[in-house]
Amino acid sequence: MQVPKLFDLTGKAALVTGGSKGLGKAMARGYAECGANVMISSRHEDELKEAAREIADGLSVRVEYVVSDMTQRDDADALAKAALDRFGRVDVLVNNAGSNVPQPVDEITDEIWDRIVELNLSSCMRLTRALVPQMKERRWGRIIHISSVLGLGGKAGRAVYCATKSALIGMTRATSIDLGPFNVTVNCISPGPFLTDLPGKVLTDVQKLEFSDRTVLKRWGKPEELVGTALLLGTEAGSYITGTTILVDGGVLANIL
Numbered sequence: 573m574q575v576p577k578l579f580d581l582t583g584k585a586a587l588v589t590g591g592s593k594g595l596g597k598a599m600a601r602g603y604a605e606c607g608a609n610v611m612i613s614s615r616h617e618d619e620l621k622e623a624a625r626e627i628a629d630g631l632s633v634r635v636e637y638v639v640s641d642m643t644q645r646d647d648a649d650a651l652a653k654a655a656l657d658r659f660g661r662v663d664v665l666v667n668n669a670g671s672n673v674p675q676p677v678d679e680i681t682d683e684i685w686d687r688i689v690e691l692n693l694s695s696c697m698r699l700t701r702a703l704v705p706q707m708k709e710r711r712w713g714r715i716i717h718i719s720s721v722l723g724l725g726g727k728a729g730r731a732v733y734c735a736t737k738s739a740l741i742g743m744t745r746a747t748s749i750d751l752g753p754f755n756v757t758v759n760c761i762s763p764g765p766f767l768t769d770l771p772g773k774v775l776t777d778v779q780k781l782e783f784s785d786r787t788v789l790k791r792w793g794k795p796e797e798l799v800g801t802a803l804l805l806g807t808e809a810g811s812y813i814t815g816t817t818i819l820v821d822g823g824v825l826a827n828i829l
Contacts, residue, residue: 575606578809582607585659586806589642589651589699590669591627592619594768595718598795599666599802600635601627606803608664609633611655613640634659642669642695643687652702661710662703664806667696668718670736672774674729685732692736697743700758704751713756714806717744721764721821737762741817748815757814759805764821767792788823 575582586603590596591612604610604627612627612635614620620637628635636658640651655662670692673684696717707713722730723737741760748758765771765783775783784792801820804810819825 579606579803579807581664581807584663585609585611585655585661586664586666587611587613587651587655587662587699587703588666588668589613589640589695591666592616592623592637594770595763595766595795595798596666596668597623597627598799599668602799602803603664603806604628604631604633604635606807607633609635609659611636611638611659611662613638613642613651614669615639615641643691645690645694645698648695648698649702652699655703656706661706663707663710663712664714664716665699665703666716666718666802666806667699667740669695670718670770672730672733672770674774675732676729677731680732688732689736692733693739693743696740700747704756707756708751708754711755713751713754714810715747715751715756715758716802716805717741717758717760719744719760719762719817721762721819721824723760723762724817724819724825744817745815752814755811757805757810759810759813759815760817761798761801761805762817762819762821763793763798764819764824765792766795766798768795786824786827787821788827791822793820793822 586608588600591600592614624635624637640647717740719740720737744760
């Protein structure tokens, strides 16, 4: 398969957290198809092993995996080290791992708050902090945080999730200023309704229908429909895009009335 030069990642390495399924696996496969060696992480080795096989299928790239729990700070640090040890570099970092435990604001527990903040926000900072120095040294890097349409809007019972996803957008803006002089771009992707495992578990059938009806396309997104945006922001094609958030929401925020 001939990859257009702007999207060619031959010789580069990508790290995608939460890469064993859903959006993460789709993005990892997209990077692999463009020539990148890819590392994925999640908490479940059986899922990682199968995902790595699917991502590498038919391609001549390395696909590695690391079992890692992003709620544990030592695991986040160890993941960054493993990626550098195995590949010698990380050019594209996609902070995709995240979760959502709905609770009304007056019922939020400290345990849930701390766990979701660690997973959705703090782990992104730790991986960015660990991997930025070698990007700066080579004067090339792409950092992509996966936020959410709920980082720009809100929903009852989602205070913790919305807070962390909004914070990622703020961190993106500030980090892009730090890293711009080194040709390292930092951006967010804010997906809308993609029917992956997380909403599949959290939402009722009625809520799933409500979400699809909020889009102007009147359907949920498919994981592969996020890949184009991930490739744009992870390659030379997006070399002048930084400090911003790209909505991939099927028109949810456009459909405000």
